[in-house]
């Protein structure tokens with residue numbers, strides 16, 4: 135892994151683009167599932183179950199699994215999966231009854247506590263608020279859990295192509311007709327190398343998008359069909375996580391701690407989790423809402439400040455940080471969900487925004503959405519009808535399932551915090567007693583990047599937020615600078631490839647953003663990909679430079695840059711973090 139050192143400082147930035155004018159291998163498919171996380175794997179498994187039930191009873195109308203494919207951009211299943219994580223078992227009990235006997239579950243939740251932190255003190259909630267009661271849930275590593283789910287899919291005979299990213303949607307008029315996979319063996323100048331392999335065109339009857347948060351093909355689809363025009367804008371948080379090995383006795387396996395307050399001030403939204411796993415492994419992380427006002431805020435630093443709180447430092451003292459990672463998550467809730475089915479396509483899990491932000495849980499919803507999409511796809515295969523009307527059944531299934539019941543009750547939760555922590559708590563209380571309604575049925579929301587303030591209206595010294603701004607220095611024991619943390623993410627990419635962070639117009643970075651917002655990409659990127667380097671030829675003496683190999687695929691830059699000029703596209707398949715055990 136190359137970290138932080140830009141080997142090409144004086145080169146023009148060259149961005150990844152699909153190779154043009156070449157012949158591509160064509161591959162017919164019944165169903166292509168893009169993304170092998172919980173949603174995609176559950177979808178594949180449920181499809182297999184339905185086909186297995188159908189075939190023995192229908193010898194004259196056999197369905198085949200041979201043309202069902204899962205595309206996963208990571209080299210191995212689960213490598214790009216990062217979560218807290220607590221698993222609500224509801225959907226797994228439906229998908230694989232008795233799964234508890236076989237699945238890699240670290241511990242059943244046995245104890246919860248919620249604290250409000252001040253700079254040095256803590257106030258324990260006398261009772262755990264109902265949404266944060268986790269008895270019956272399991273502490274898991276999502277990485278290990280998805281590996282296990284993937285092994286179940288492989289047993290069914292459905293093919294999982296790992297190391298293949300979906301890079302473009304194929305369209306036939308208004309129908310989604312397939313997926314193009316990434317071109318391999320393209321050099322930094324976008325020229326084919328001797329090992330060049332053109333991406334495949336998978337011509338599919340149904341494309342199922344299960345790419346997780348801010349899916350890149352999902353974004354193409356949403357833009358192409360203006361799917362969010364009457365929805366609330368999606369809003370996001372960024373979760374930064376570390377795994378620690380701690381001395382025994384610090385936290386029991388199955389113990390769950392949530393905190394609110396410090397180090398955030400009342401102007402930012404977010405909170406922390408601490409989960410205990412067997413063998414003295416402790417998972418801790420901080421989710422910061424990507425709607426904070428000060429562009430100098432750095433979510434990786436927020437986690438470092440959190441660890442300096444005496445309560446947290448006490449849990450970690452004498453321990454060792456062993457893994458690091460970061461990922462965004464969609465917070466916007468029910469009103470931000472786009473249409474999830476159309477002509478030839480369906481959207482699942484985080485890509486659709488099916489996450490309960492009040493509980494910080496989306497795995498069970500992703501799995502359930504995968505199951506409902508599989509049931510719809512199965513009916514469509516039987517009828518040989520892949521139209522918007524046929525696949526629209528998935529939308530109806532979601533709306534009459536417990537996914538809607540759960541998300542409807544929290545439909546206004548995150549929007550209630552738009553004006554700060556204390557007003558948010560009031561709204562949350564009111565919503566609790568009105569079935570999620572609060573003061574009106576649909577609270578509006580604003581895209582988080584629009585809530586970033588210009589430097590001109592912010593105090594130079596950072597004011598109350600000073601401790602959250604700029605890079606964490608790190609003491610190397612309890613707290614870490616970004617590059618040290620990044621080293622523990624196992625991130626690796628092919629070095630000789632064009633940048634997969636596509637900046638539409640670098641003049642915006644070099645001439646406007648640097649002055650108006652102080653180049654927030656340097657701060658919100660948890661992997662040090664963006665740097666402003668000295669360049670006397672630029673009007674402000676600096677220009678944007680990229681270290682794409684550091685990218686942990688969190689998607690924050692695609693979401694949060696104030697001018698919306700950055701597009702994340704998949705790098706060559708196989709590259710990215712290695713979230714082993716995360």
Ligand SMILES: Cc1cc2nc3c(=O)[nH]c(=O)nc-3n(C[C@H](O)[C@H](O)[C@H](O)COP(=O)(O)OP(=O)(O)OC[C@H]3O[C@@H](n4cnc5c(N)ncnc54)[C@H](O)[C@@H]3O)c2cc1C
Nearest residue numbers: 169171172173207217218219220300346373483484496497
């Ligand atoms: C910090 C954090 C903590 C969380 N804690 C919890 C928790 O405790 N409990 C809980 O229930 N939920 C939690 N969540 C949410 C939960 O992780 C997600 O809701 C869930 O993982 C969504 O599943 P998914 O399958 O939709 O997406 P993902 O888990 O993101 O999986 C998507 C997969 O698609 C692949 N992919 C993406 N794009 C492409 C492409 N173009 N081509 C090929 N492959 C692609 C990715 O590599 C990945 O493997 C947390 C999330 C975060 C970020």
Ligand code: SF4
Nearest residue numbers: 659685686688689691
């Ligand atoms: S470059 Fe973008 S997607 Fe990659 S780690 Fe940085 S913010 Fe996340």
